[in-house]
Amino acid sequence: MGIQAQAVIGALYGDEGKGLMVDRLAAATPGAVVVRSNGGAQAGHTVVDPAGRRHVFHHIGSGSFAGTATHFSRFFVAHPMLLLGELADLSQLGVRPEISSDPRAPVTTPFDVIINQALELARGTARHGSCGLGFGETIERNLRPEFALSTKDLFRPDLHARLVSIRDAWVPVRLAALGMTALPVELAAALADDTTIARFEADCAAYLDRVTLWPDRRLCERGAVIFEAAQGLGLDQDCGAFPHVTRSNTGLANMLAIAAEAGITALDATYATRCYTTRHGAGPLKGEVAALPGITVVDPTNAPNEWQGCLRLAPLDLGTLREAITRDLTLDRGGITVKAGLAVTCLDQAEDGFAVTDDGEAIRLDPAKAASDIAERVGLLLWAESWGPRRGDVRLYADAAAAKVAE
Known part of the structure; x- marks a missing residue:
């Protein structure tokens, strides 16, 4: 069966x-x-x-x-x-x-967050739309076995040494590859502060108290x-x-x-x-408009923020x-x-006659049947x-x- x-x-x-x-x-x-x-x-x-x-x-x-x-x-x-x-x-x-x-699930470190935020800030108006939480940098680092960190590695007796290696060996290599010669002051201070690793180790210990392999x-x-x-x-x-x-x-x-x-x-x-389209962050959005006729957008979750800006809108x-x-x-x-x-x-946000598009044609829909x-x-x-x-x-x-x- x-x-x-x-x-x-x-x-x-x-x-x-x-x-x-x-x-x-x-x-x-x-x-x-x-x-x-x-x-x-x-x-x-x-x-x-x-x-x-x-x-x-x-x-x-x-x-x-x-x-x-x-x-x-x-x-x-x-x-x-x-x-x-x-x-x-x-x-x-x-x-x-x-x-x-x-056990194989990758783990984000403070250093992934630091690199991610520094890189996205350096892009200025050409940002990629990152949330600034280090996700992509975690994936990148884990491509290098000597710097990889997965959930099972949080049990390693040499976890502290691995974190120091990530900070002292991986971060400079990664920043150089990205063409970054300096970090913003606040991020540079967090990178140099030994308590950054100590706090992260405490977080990892608490994490293992709650998560079963x-x-x-x-x-x-x-x-x-x-x-x-x-x-x-x-x-x-x-x-x-x-x-x-x-x-x-x-x-x-x-x-x-x-x-x-x-x-x-x-x-x-x-x-x-x-029943309409949203995009939070940079990137193409077909038919993007400042406001959607026939739609009263209600979205308390996606508030404007410094990383992704405002929620963007388009007809579906x-x-x-x-x-x-x-x-x-x-x-x-x-x-x-x-x-x-x-x-x-x-669908509760749609009014009679709101529109979707298909092959360039606007199609009016009744919310009850949409x-x-x-x-x-x-x-x-x-x-x-x-x-x-x-x-x-x-x-x-x-x-x-x-x-x-x-x-």
């Missing part, structure tokens, strides 16, 4: 409502484990539970309000410096999730699997518009690799999109959406059956639509038995 898993994938540039969908699926799947399949602490998945508790999930799986465990896969980049703060915030909301991690291959022993992707297909390192991409695969690729290890044989993939372009999902579904699945459906969110119209035009079954930020605002239509297997 095969093992089936569920997945939620952002169809465009992130901020599509992935957290909302994961929470809704988790509530319908008792005893599940949410698996972070890519990204790291730069994720921001907002969930509001039926009681009104609100949290923006960064590390922890978005099914936590529904009682799920969280697993960091080998593709997830852990950030001990930030995890503890998120756990403290969740504790105040009465949530203490069980957390496990594949558990290999991806034994995932299914933890419960029914719900994969939670970060960012969106438009930011995928292999498919997005370079350099405005993230250093990870944001769709099926990582999920299929994990599923193969774990013995999962079937995957129901929900591709999420708003069905051609872009269709192309991104189709490309993701053409990946080699290694014998794993994939069924795909669409979730359309933020989700099904969008799904039909994209060529997927409609599996879910949301009319607000809470779990109860999500209508699920997905029936795995009746779902169409992606060609």
Whole structure:
């Protein structure tokens, strides 16, 4: 008998409502484990539970309000410096999730953050759209075995020596490769301060107190699997518009690799999109406008910030959406059956006659029928639509038995 898993994938540039969908699926799947399949602490998945508790999930799986465990896969980049703060915030909301991690999951150090922020600041108006949390620099450093740091390495007796080596040997090499001869004063001070390493070692010790090592291959022993992707297909390192991409695969690729290890044989993939398009950070955005007629944008999560600026807007372009999902579904699945459906969110923000575009043509839609119209035009079954930020605002239509297997 095969093992089936569920997945939620952002169809465009992130901020599509992935957290909302994961929470809704988790509530319908008792005893599940949410698996972070890519990204790291730069994720921001907002969930509001039926009681009104609100949290923006960064590390922890978005099914936590529904009682799920969280697993960091080998593709997830852990950030001990930030995890503890998120756990403290969740504790105040009465949530203490069980957390496990594949031993191979990379770990961000303070030095990755320093390099990332210095580089993005140096780019000025040509910024790539980084969140400044060191994600891409962690991936870059881990390409060098002598400087790599994964979750299992946090147990090393020579952890301190490894961190000193990263600071004293890796950082100068990396800065030179980037053509950077000096750091901003504040970042230079943090780099030179020995307490930076001491604080990080304390964070790592606390991290290990909360996170259990558990290999991806034994995932299914933890419960029914719900994969939670970060960012969106438009930011995928292999498919997005370079350099405005993230250093990870944001769709099926990582999920299929994990599923193969774990013995999962079937995957129901929900591709999420708003009924309009947003992009937070630099990079191309087809049809970008200052304001969207017929849409009242409500987004308390994506406030303007110094790294990504203001949330950018455009009508939903069905051609872009269709192309991104189709490309993701053409990946080699290694014998794993994939069924795909669409979730359309933020419909409560749409007014009668709001427009999407397709092949340069503006198409006016009735919000009440918009989700099904969008799904039909994209060529997927409609599996879910949301009319607000809470779990109860999500209508699920997905029936795995009746779902169409992606060609």
